Amino acid sequence: MIPNQPDRDTMRRHWVWRIGITLGLGFGILAFAEPTNLVSNPHFLPNPGAPSLPLDFTMSGNVSYGELGDLTREYSGRGVRFDSSLQPPQPHLPRGRVSTRVTGVSALHHRWFRLRIRALAQPHFAVKQDELFLQVEFFGTSPANSLDQIKSRIFPQLRREREDLKDPSANQRLGQATWRTYEMAFRTPFPEVDSLILSAGFSLGIAQQPNAEFWINEFRLEPIPTPTHFRPRHHPVRSDDLSNLLHLGGRWYYHPSPEARVAPAQFDHTNAHRLLYLSDRLEAPFADNTSAWLRDGYYDARGALVKQARFLPENVVIQFTPRHMIVHSHNLPNHPTAFFPDLWRTLDGNPNRIQEILSTWHLPLDPTPSTLRVAMTPGNQNQALPGGPIGVAVNGVVFFNPYDLERNQDAIWRLDRCCGHPSPRSQYHYHKYPVCIKSPWSDDGNQHSPLIGFAFDGFPIYGPYESKGELAKNSTPNPLNEFNVHHDADRGWHYHVTPGAFPHIIGGYWGTADPNNHRTRRPRDRRGRTRR
Ligand SMILES: [Zn+2]
Ligand SMILES: [Zn+2]
Structure with missing residues (x-):
C-alpha cells in the first residue's frame, strides 16, 4: 500500500545530496547545514534484480523481508521482520541481522552521527540477555578489516516501554503494539574511518507464542550538525551555549548558519534543525518532522x-x-x-x-x-x-x-x-x-x-x-x-x-x-x- 515513489524520491534526494557533497568538496565550500540521511535505501525499497530482497541491505538468520502488516488495514510500508519464535529443529536459538554499508564518511569531515530505526515489536517478541541491538562497525579505506565497533542493546528500552506505556484500554488487535524510534549516537573513533556497516540484529530468541516479530521499516544515519545537541541531555545549558544563538521569543532560539546570521522568515524542512527550544537542554523538536x-x-x-x-x-x-x-x-x-x-x-x-x-x-x-x-x-x-x-x-x-x-x-x-x-x-x-x-x-x-x-x-x-x-x-x-x-x-x-x-x-x-x-x-x- 505504501507506493514506491517515497523510496525512489528519497533515493533521488540522496543522490542529489551526494553530488552536492562532491561539488562542495571540489570547491572547498562544504558546510554541514542539513541533517541528511546517509543510508541509501532508508525505506527498504526492493532490489530491482532480486525483488524478494531489499536493495543495499544484507540479511542473515531468522530475518525476512516484504510488506509489513496487513495491507488492507495498515500503511506500514516495506521492511524486515526479526522472528524470535523458537524453532525446534534448528540447532541454535533464533538470531539474525540486517546490515547496510555507508561509504565516503571521511570526506564529510564529520565525527558525530546518529543511527536511528523505526520499529514495532509485536506483543510476544522476546530475547534473552537483552540481545536486540544496534551496531556500527568502522572501516578505513580498506573495507576488509574493521577498525573498531560499537553495539548498543535496545531491548531494555523496549521492555521498559511495554511496562510504562501499556494501556489496558488500547485496541488489542492493532493499537497495542506501537511504532517506536530507537537510536544510538556515536562518534567515529578515528579520523581515518571511511566507511561504516550499520546493523540492527537480535539473538537468543525465546518466544513461545505467535506474534513474536520485531519489524523495522526505516533505517537512518545522520551527521549531527550542532555540537550543543551532543551534550548529555541532563547537562544543564550554560549561558555561553546561548551566546551564539539568536533569541526568537519565549524559549525559542535560532542557531545561525554560516550563510544566514539573521533569523529566516519561516522555518521548514530546510532549516527546522536550527530552531531550538530551551529547557534544561537545547532541543530541535521540529527537525525532520516537517x-x-x-x-x-x-x-x-x-x-x-x-x-x-x-x-x-x-x-x-x-x-x-x-x-x-x-x-x-x-x-x-x-x-x-x-x-x-x-x-x-x-x-x-x-x-x-x-x-x-x-x-x-x-x-x-x-x-x-x-x-x-x-x-x-x-x-x-x-x-x-x-x-x-x-x-x-x-x-x-x-x-x-x-x-x-x-x-x-x-x-x-x-x-x-x-x-x-x-x-x-x-x-x-x-x-x-x-x-x-x-x-x-x-x-x-x-x-x-x-x-x-x-x-x-x-x-x-x-x-x-x-x-x-x-x-x-x-x-x-x-x-x-x-x-x-x-x-x-x-x-x-x-x-x-x-x-x-x-x-x-x-x-x-x-x-x-x-x-x-x-x-x-x-x-x-x-x-x-x-x-x-
Ligand atoms: Zn478521535
Ligand atoms: Zn516534568
Missing part, C-alpha cells in the same frame, strides 16, 4: 481522493511574531497509520478518511497560568476542553481531548498503532501519547522526556518521563495536578502525557487558549494568505 506523504486513499485539501501518493515537504511551516509562534500545518501524519475508512473493523469501523487539512495554529510565546482555569470533570461534562483540536504536536498533527463524539466514551481503544485516527471532519488526531511522532530523539526513559507539542494555551507538552525510570504520572516529589501540569525551574509550567491514565494528554487549559485557534478559520497557505 514533511509528510499525502498517501493514496487520503483526501487532499480540496476533498479529492488521492490516487497517487505525493510528498509534501512543507507539511509544517513555522513563523514567529512578537507574541506567537505560528504553526501552519497540513495535518498529515508523518508515520505509519491504519487504513481508513476502517472497512475491516480492525479498530471500531471508523468510516472517515484522513484528509490534508490546512490549519494555522497560534501558540503564545509567553504563556501564563489563568486564574479562570477549569479542569475536565469525568466525561468532560463541564466542557472544560472543547471538542476538536486542543493543541498541536511537533509533527503538525492536532491533539484532541480523550473523548470522541459520544461524550462518555473514552476514545483510546479506537486508535491505530500510532495512537491516532480521523474525525468525522477527516482530521487525523491523537487522544493520547502519540508514540510515533517522528523526531530527532527517541525517548529511552533515562531522563526527563523531550517536548512533543503544545497546548493551545502555549504551555509545552512533554513525553511521559519525569526522570530516569520515573513516569510523571507517578511522580511524588513533583506530582502532576488534574490538568496534567507541574512546574520545575528548567521548564516552568508544563504538561506531561500520562500513558494508560486519564486525561492522557491534558486535563484542561492551564493558561488561556489563544482565541485565534477556536474561531472559524479559512485555510491559509504558508505565507499566511487565505487560500481560495
